[in-house]
Amino acid sequence: MSSSVVERSAGQRRTLPGGPPPRRRRRPSLPYLLLIPALVLELGVHIVPMLVGIWMSLLELTQFHIRDWSTAPFVGWENYRVTLDVDSAAGKELLHSFWVTIVYTVISVALSWVIGVTAAVFTQRPFRGRAFLRALFLTPYALPAFAAVIIWTFMFQRDNGLINHVLVEQLHLVDEPPFWLIGPNSIVAVIVVTVWKLWPFAFLCLMAGLQNVPTELYEAAAIDGAGFWRRLRSVTLPMLRPVNRVVLLVLFLWTFNDFTTPYVLFGGSAPREADLVSVHIYKSSFVTWNFGTGSAMSVALLAFLLVVTAVYLLITNRRRFDA
Amino acid sequence: MRESAGERWARRVVLTVLALFVLVPLYAMVSSAAKPLQDVQGVFTWIPTHPTAQAFVDMWSTVPLGRYLVNSLLVSSVAAVISVAIAILAAFAVSRYRFRGRQLFSVTVLSTQMFPGILFLLPLFLLFVNLDNTLGTSLYASRTGLIITYLTFSLPFSIWMLVGYFDSIPRELDEAAAVDGAGPMRTLFRVILPTAVPGIVAVTVYAFMTAWGEVLFASVMTDENSRTIAVGLKGYSTQSQVYWNQVMAASLVVSVPVVAGFLALQRYFVAGLTAGAVK
Secondary structure: OOOOOOOOOHHHHOOOOOOOOOOOOOOOOHHHHHHHHHHHHHHHHHHHHHHHHHHHOOEOOOHHHOOOHHHOOEOOOHHHHHHHOOOOHHHHHHHHHHHHHHHHHHHHHHHHHHHHHHHHHHOOOOOOOHHHHHHHHHHHHHOOHHHHHHHHHHHOOOOOOHHHHHHHHHOOOOOOOOOOOOOOOHHHHHHHHHHHHHHHHHHHHHHHHHOOOOHHHHHHHHHOOOOHHHHHHHHHHHHOHHHHHHHHHHHHHHHHHOOHHHHHHOOOOOOHHHOOHHHHHHHHHHOOOOHHHHHHHHHHHHHHHHHHHHHHHHHHHHHHHHO | OOOOHHHHHHHHHHHHHHHHHHHHHHHHHHHHHOOOHHHHHOOOOOOOOOOOOHHHHHHHHHOOHHHHHHHHHHHHHHHHHHHHHHHHHHHHHHHHOOOOOHHHHHHHHHHHHHOOHHHHHHHHHHHHHHHHHHHOOOOOOOHHHHHHHHHHHHHHHHHHHHHHHHHOOOHHHHHHHHHOOOOHHHHHHHHHHHHOHHHHHHHHHHHHHHHHOOOHHHHHHOOOOOOOHHHHHHHHEOOOOEOHHHHHHHHHHHHHHHHHHHHHHHHHHHHHHHHHHOO
């Protein structure tokens, strides 16, 4: 980004007669005026509620106080003590949910990225039907998330779903149709759905990134006798590093915070094996109407994400300068 | 540079498998929407044995889908238009001016993207409910409240993408306009906006899609009158049964316009991402 100031020197150069008098004064306030609407909204809907959320996490905000929250007693760290204490029942459940979310996020992001890179590399070269394939690949991303998840919910039904029909009746891989949306398989189900929705975004970004790789690099590599893997390892992946840096972070944060997928897939009551943290907090807030503990868990989650993001940016930044 | 035979076959196999992975669920949606209720309740069949469009008729009366659609259309379009208008002003400032706090603004706005939604949901819910009590306004369970909330969701990404777009418009155009006596706002509306139309349309579609598909806030901040389709589709599963054929038909109907819009504009997204992400 190397934009320069728009100097308002034009007025001085202007010689047309009859126009308004040239304004020599620079208007340093203009950019701020332009930002006001965006700032007000960001403050009103994100920053202020976030601060309020931190305040709420220090209150005993149960259903008796929700209509008039000024009556909620201040309890200090009590909510954090209750929810983050791994020896208490609530703390154990939150920790479990946190680990499930980590496993779910890491696997989903890794798979989405690998599929995205593969598809981007294989559609880099023009061939017949490439435009159609690209559009097809982007469809899961364009589909409204709730619709995509509902389709998969249907496919994962035990008795009338497509998955079990293929596994049991067509491929005869298993004798008994397994349950997908309850029990230990549910984590597999939610990962599959997430990857299906997510990899097209990785594909879209990596495709955009690949357009910036000069073809001369590939030609030079080919002259040096580099094969497919060698070109991938020495040209494509290093050139994609700046894109990857952003894409992996965005994928991680989106997946970690994703609420739609588990909520729609499991109909609001996630099985313990796939008790992702977003639904976990949602349930413990709106089922028990205890907003104080719900806020404490959200704040803890935010703190975790901030640390992860900061460490990630630091590490990738250092590597960028080393390279 | 030629492609070796091995590469070509690897490409064909990989792309076919991926295409199937994408296509099978889409096919399941379309084919199940064309089945009668008994057929979707029994064992899955690839080919509809009794094809019918009945589900597309019944879906309007099983749940008030029409009302949900109107709500979604209203909320999503208003949120998209306002959000893009605001993003245009902000992106113009960030792209064309150096000012104190420019970096801070960009970082703050983008970082709101990483916050867990549930973190705002609880306070926003409380704020709306308490505002209703004290001021007599009705933001909670209203479409206005939802619009205000949604337009901030797409704002960061819209600003970011438009900055990329505006940066790619040569500054000489601004200067030429300034020579002709145009002030900054005139330059924005007469020079930059017409040049950036594809980017602006793409961002509008993105903002619309964001609001159209949002579930978390819609599940809490709406009532029967303001419900959007994102949560309204839950109505097809009752205590006794799930109308899977109607769910699929309704999903198809609410997806087609968004998917068509996105695919028609996808190359502008790629252009915007290339401008924005690669830097």
